Amino acid sequence: MKRFLAVFLGILTAIGGFVDIGDLVANSQTGTRFGMNLAWAVVLGVIGIIVYAEMCGRVAALAGRPVFDLVRERLGPRVGLANLLASFFINFLTLTAELAGVAIALSLASSVSYLLLIPFVAFLVWLVIWRMPFETMERVFGLLGLCLLVFAVTVWKVGPDWGSLFHTASHPQVPGTETGFTYAYFAIALFGAAMTPYEVFFFSSGAVEERWTEKDLATNRANVLIGFPLGGLLSLAIMASADLILGPAGIDVGQLSQVALPVASALGRVGLAVVLVGIFAATFGAALETALSAGYIVSQYMGWMWGKYVRPRQASRFHLVVLLSIGAAMIFGLTRVDPVKVTEYSIVLSAAALPLTYFPILVIANDPSYMGDKTNGRFLNAVASIYLVILVVLSIVTIPLLIITKGGTG
Amino acid sequence: MTGRILYAGLELLDHQLRDRDGRLCGNVDDLEVERSPDTGELYVTAIVAGPGALLQRMGRRRLGGWIERANRLVGDQGRDRNIIPLALATRIGPNIDLAVDAEDLATADTERWVRDHLIGHLPGNRHRAPE
Amino acid sequence: MRPRSMARSLVAGCGVCSLAGCLAACVAHPVGPARTYAGYEGKAVTSAEAAQSSVATVQLVASTAAAGKAFGPYTVVSVSEQEDGLSAVEGTFASIQPPDRRADALRDELVAILSSAVDHVADVRIAARRGDLADLDRVAAPLRADAAALDAFVARHG
Numbered sequence: 117m118k119r120f121l122a123v124f125l126g127i128l129t130a131i132g133g134f135v136d137i138g139d140l141v142a143n144s145q146t147g148t149r150f151g152m153n154l155a156w157a158v159v160l161g162v163i164g165i166i167v168y169a170e171m172c173g174r175v176a177a178l179a180g181r182p183v184f185d186l187v188r189e190r191l192g193p194r195v196g197l198a199n200l201l202a203s204f205f206i207n208f209l210t211l212t213a214e215l216a217g218v219a220i221a222l223s224l225a226s227s228v229s230y231l232l233l234i235p236f237v238a239f240l241v242w243l244v245i246w247r248m249p250f251e252t253m254e255r256v257f258g259l260l261g262l263c264l265l266v267f268a269v270t271v272w273k274v275g276p277d278w279g280s281l282f283h284t285a286s287h288p289q290v291p292g293t294e295t296g297f298t299y300a301y302f303a304i305a306l307f308g309a310a311m312t313p314y315e316v317f318f319f320s321s322g323a324v325e326e327r328w329t330e331k332d333l334a335t336n337r338a339n340v341l342i343g344f345p346l347g348g349l350l351s352l353a354i355m356a357s358a359d360l361i362l363g364p365a366g367i368d369v370g371q372l373s374q375v376a377l378p379v380a381s382a383l384g385r386v387g388l389a390v391v392l393v394g395i396f397a398a399t400f401g402a403a404l405e406t407a408l409s410a411g412y413i414v415s416q417y418m419g420w421m422w423g424k425y426v427r428p429r430q431a432s433r434f435h436l437v438v439l440l441s442i443g444a445a446m447i448f449g450l451t452r453v454d455p456v457k458v459t460e461y462s463i464v465l466s467a468a469a470l471p472l473t474y475f476p477i478l479v480i481a482n483d484p485s486y487m488g489d490k491t492n493g494r495f496l497n498a499v500a501s502i503y504l505v506i507l508v509v510l511s512i513v514t515i516p517l518l519i520i521t522k523g524g525t526g
Numbered sequence: 527m528t529g530r531i532l533y534a535g536l537e538l539l540d541h542q543l544r545d546r547d548g549r550l551c552g553n554v555d556d557l558e559v560e561r562s563p564d565t566g567e568l569y570v571t572a573i574v575a576g577p578g579a580l581l582q583r584m585g586r587r588r589l590g591g592w593i594e595r596a597n598r599l600v601g602d603q604g605r606d607r608n609i610i611p612l613a614l615a616t617r618i619g620p621n622i623d624l625a626v627d628a629e630d631l632a633t634a635d636t637e638r639w640v641r642d643h644l645i646g647h648l649p650g651n652r653h654r655a656p657e
Numbered sequence: 658m659r660p661r662s663m664a665r666s667l668v669a670g671c672g673v674c675s676l677a678g679c680l681a682a683c684v685a686h687p688v689g690p691a692r693t694y695a696g697y698e699g700k701a702v703t704s705a706e707a708a709q710s711s712v713a714t715v716q717l718v719a720s721t722a723a724a725g726k727a728f729g730p731y732t733v734v735s736v737s738e739q740e741d742g743l744s745a746v747e748g749t750f751a752s753i754q755p756p757d758r759r760a761d762a763l764r765d766e767l768v769a770i771l772s773s774a775v776d777h778v779a780d781v782r783i784a785a786r787r788g789d790l791a792d793l794d795r796v797a798a799p800l801r802a803d804a805a806a807l808d809a810f811v812a813r814h815g
Contacts, residue, residue, distance in 0.1 A: 179620060181542070188553065189540045189620075193580055196540070227730035247650055365717050368710040370742065373735040377717060384726040392731070419542055419553030419575070420637065421628075429651040430549075432641035486620060525703075 123338050129254055130343025132261030135350055136402035137217035137372070138210070138309035138463040140395065141456055143351050144369040145524075146302050147358030149294060155285035155352055157303040161310025162348035164503050166340050167496065168474060171481040172316050173336035176323030179486040183320040184416040186486075187476045199472045200417045204410060206469055207314050209462035211406040211445040215241065216455035217399030220372045225392050231450060238446035241403045245438060250325050250424045257401030263394030267353040270382040274360045281356065301517045301524050304510055305460065308467030310348065314402075316473060317409040321416075325425045330490075357382075370456055410441035460524060468514035470507040478504060532570075532618070542621045543575055543631075551628035555579035558609060573615065573622070576608035576632030597635055608632045690754050697753070697760045701767050702815045704750040708771055709807045711739040711746070712800050715778050719797035722790045729788060736782045743778055747771040763814070770810060774803040 146154045176182055184203075188196035216230065218237045223230035244253060290299045328336065358369065361378035369375060376395065380388040408424075415422035415434040422434040449455070478500050481492050492500065532538060543552045556574035561567070574583075577597040581590030594608070610624065610631065617623040628634050645651055691697035715736055722732040747768065755764045777799045784796045 181620065185542060189542070193540055193555075193584060197584075224731045224734050227733045246648070247653065362717075365713045366709055367713045367717065368707070370710070371735070371738045373731065373738055374714055376731070377714070377721070377735070380727045380731070381717065381721050384724075385728050388727055388731060417553075419550060419633070421550045427652055427654060428648070429641050429646055432645040433637050435645050436640050 126339045127343040129258030130339040131346045133258035134347025135398045141459045142305045142309040143354040144358040144375045147355035148362045151359045152285040153288040157306035161307040164311045169340045172320040176320045177328040184413045206465045212448045213459040214399045214403035221396040234449045260397030263390045266390045271356045273382045301521045304467045308463040313473045314406045314409040318405040321412040411438035545628040549628045552633035556583040573610040711743045719793040723794035732785045740778045770806045
């Protein structure tokens, strides 16, 4: 019974922790502009992150090493450094976006300007990292993130024509108001929002933090195989809410407040309160993960002691990197940079940079000297290889598409 | 001289170093290699790990040199502690275990500095991590 | 190792360019001048479409709040955000140099519509700040005319 409860909690945490500001923004924007015509991109992204996270978890449990640790070892210091710089930069953008997201969620509940709240949020994020135990952190914000299920309730309340909804999702086409380029661009954005690299850095480092062993592999698989698809359904609920309520009104999503609007419209004040709690939890949790990831990837490349599982003074450089990253993201956020724009860029660039982190994991997961006899099976390798091709293609087309569509606006 | 035959690039370089207590203490940034006078074979004699070593290996000699000198300002000892004789390596595998304390290595200098001047001043820095 | 160093420079170049491009694009939204009437018309339509979204958002927020489905701070912040966005659209469009006399007429027409929309949204914001949520539907009523004007503009020039 206790085991079942632990697994159940793990799945719930995975669902609640799946969505971050990238998913909120990307799914809403796509919902209003494309309806459900890009639902397949979310499905594709979810399958991708399942494959990716399962391998990372297995590598962490069996080799005791997280992703980035192995990047330098397997790809060499030069490629590893390029990887580090790219990942760190994208991570920095994501952290800025998440901090802003938390601040905006608070401002929507208090009407204090979100800019004034950013320093407070930054401090809070740092404090939680500094003091809250790792597992508690994950649990609390993961479970609170389940409040976002209110989007599913919204869709149900609106009572759409399910038949036509499914039909559009399964027979995707480019809407007349959009071009093939914007369609492709938003498909990449959705994909990048589902397969964010920081999730993998955090996930694999977290597995080492929590001292996963072979016994934990089954739990890992349950979390990943059940939790992530349900998280993906949550993303689709956000898309559908936007499609059903904002789309017909001709509203384009450019602010986080608009993301919550369908819930208010359908469910009233209670729904609005719940969704704001959910947005707060999702973005706060993601801010924690991104800030820690900044510390993880630098420390792991350099070989420094890292992690929350030792006393802070025993991993001083790690904690310094985390602190400085939060500080820098706070400053960037305070320059009045558009949080939604930063979010868009971070998810699109995440998609473009995926091969950098994905490829080493694929290599290691097949290496018996790290994995013993639990290397990838043939089916998994087939799927994983297909994804590698997809990711490389994405890498190549993303920046051109970014320019052609002028960041999705064209 | 006898020794194991390894692919040094694959099995030594850039691997994680751990000290005698299992603490992480850097990566293998470079290797010191000697040619045996009798057989002409190459022997790895030492691991090089520390500030600036990686940069020097990657060709940025001057930048690496600066960082090494800057590190000497931070650390107290003046001697060159980047070089770890291979005899101190007790186990060579995915991680390379060393029979030394992390504190004695060059890479610990900046860690100590950050700890003593920055992180160590924050309340809760000795907070024990829960099991 | 010429090919390798070339590849390295290429990758480094791409990295620096995308880094600079992203940061720049994130912080400012530069709008270039329009040299032809068609180009100017295109920018006008883009501005009008952005304004349509803002006006529609304010209308939906107002009706949601008036129905008691949204609380004060959310309403105030949402409307303020759209007001800022609309003002920015108006300001950006007004600052573009019209290329010829024909464009002048276009400019006057759109600036008038945008101006009116900004005023009406400001009214909604003021009422929301005062806490008159139940009344917001009535205060937002003039936005219907603004929305219709924007729709007509886009239909004519888009």
